[in-house]
Amino acid sequence: MNFFKRNRILIAFLLVVTACEEVVDIDLRYAEPKLVVEGVIYKDSVCNVRLTRTADYFSSEEPEIIEDADISISDGSISEQLVYTGNGFYRGITITGTPGTTYEIEISQGGETFLGSSTMPDGATIFSTHYTRSSEVSILNPEGKLGFTINSKFYDSPAEDNYYMICFRSQGELIEERFFMLTEKGANGGSFDKINDMISFSESIFYDGGIVDVELFTMDEPVYNYFRQLDDIMFWKRRYIPPVPYNPVSNISNGALGYFSAMCYDSETLVLE
Numbered sequence: 001m002n003f004f005k006r007n008r009i010l011i012a013f014l015l016v017v018t019a020c021e022e023v024v025d026i027d028l029r030y031a032e033p034k035l036v037v038e039g040v041i042y043k044d045s046v047c048n049v050r051l052t053r054t055a056d057y058f059s060s061e062e063p064e065i066i067e068d069a070d071i072s073i074s075d076g077s078i079s080e081q082l083v084y085t086g087n088g089f090y091r092g093i094t095i096t097g098t099p100g101t102t103y104e105i106e107i108s109q110g111g112e113t114f115l116g117s118s119t120m121p122d123g124a125t126i127f128s129t130h131y132t133r134s135s136e137v138s139i140l141n142p143e144g145k146l147g148f149t150i151n152s153k154f155y156d157s158p159a160e161d162n163y164y165m166i167c168f169r170s171q172g173e174l175i176e177e178r179f180f181m182l183t184e185k186g187a188n189g190g191s192f193d194k195i196n197d198m199i200s201f202s203e204s205i206f207y208d209g210g211i212v213d214v215e216l217f218t219m220d221e222p223v224y225n226y227f228r229q230l231d232d233i234m235f236w237k238r239r240y241i242p243p244v245p246y247n248p249v250s251n252i253s254n255g256a257l258g259y260f261s262a263m264c265y266d267s268e269t270l271v272l273e
Contacts, residue, residue: 035114036063037250037258041103042265043123046092047073049082051107054257069109075101099123103262107252116252116260123218123264124164127153127198131270141206148272151202152214156184158197163224165217166190166201175212176205179231181224188228207272215267222251223261 039049051066065088072081075095082090097103099122107114129152137144156162164182168175181188182201190203219227229248250257 033064035066035107035109035112035256035258037107037114037116037252037256037260039105039116039258039260041073041092041095041097041118041120041262043097043099043120043263045097046095047082047103047105048092049090049105049107049260050088051090051109052088066109069107071108072106074104074106076104097262097264099264101262103260105260107256112254114252114254114256116250116256118223118251118260118262119220120262120264121160121162121218121220122157123266124154124156124162124216126214126216126266126268127155129153129214129268129270131272133272145206146208147204147206148209149202149204150212150214150270151200152216152268153198153200154216154266156194156197156199158184161221163219163221164199165219165224165227166203167215167217168203168205169213169215170207170210175207176203178203178235179227181228181231183224188231209272212270212272213267214270215265218264219261222249223259223263225249226251226259 033053036052036054037049039047041047049071051069053064053066067084067088069090070081071090072079073092073095075098078095080093080095082092085091097120099120102117102119105116129150131148131150133146133148135144135146141147150168152166162184166180166182178189180190180201180203182192182199184194184199186192187201190201193200226248233246233248247257251259
């Protein structure tokens with residue numbers, strides 16, 4: 001799975017002052033470029049990181065691709081250097097994601113050092129998915145467009161606090177322009193229910209039909225907070241009133257933007273027809 005292709009959303013636009021992932025700041029003064037980190041290690045997979053640097057708002061240049069960084073990752077027992085593979089991407093070799101492990105990342109570039117860490121939780125597995133369809137005219141659907149309601153169920157371990165993200169994609173592109181963020185207590189959108197330790201989540205989408213991937217990510221709290229804020233900033237039009245501009249809080253030190261995440265991932269594919 002190409003995480004970066006599937007999850008990047010207009011990195012070039014970013015912050016007006018400094019940014020990661022289409023964030024807006026009202027102040028139009030010049031600001032120094034900032035390092036943008038997009039790093040992830042999945043269960044049973046090696047670490048992948050992409051580095052760019054933001055351009056100033058008034059610049060017509062695209063964000064700079066960082067090709068000369070030294071990146072290392074450690075699982076607490078061993079460490080390794082990531083290998084540069086081109087276009088700003090760096091890849092691990094032997095260290096793979098294991099639930100319960102805390103991973104430390106160190107990035108050295110331009111005389112500066114940036115640190116981050118993330119703990120991989122036990123991953124949730126999708127128990128079932130199904131959908132219903134309707135083109136009934138209603139207040140929310142005055143034109144009677146074809147819509148699908150997708151329901152997913154997964155088990156939530158009661159032994160610890162858990163943090164999830166659900167996305168709906170077709171051919172790698174978000175169908176619903178949302179990051180649906182869930183805990184055992186609720187969600188930031190859609191329809192949420194929990195019976196015993198089974199979470200049920202439903203969302204209705206307007207779609208012509210076809211293949212849809214239902215993706216479930218399990219992450220630690222700092223990364224959950226990052227994507228929850230990113231969703232708030234990017235997709236505020238659902239609320240009609242924009243939020244006060246701000247940066248999602250990064251778990252990378254020294255003023256870097258973006259995130260480093262140790263995640264578990266599961267998905268189910270539906271054919272909507």
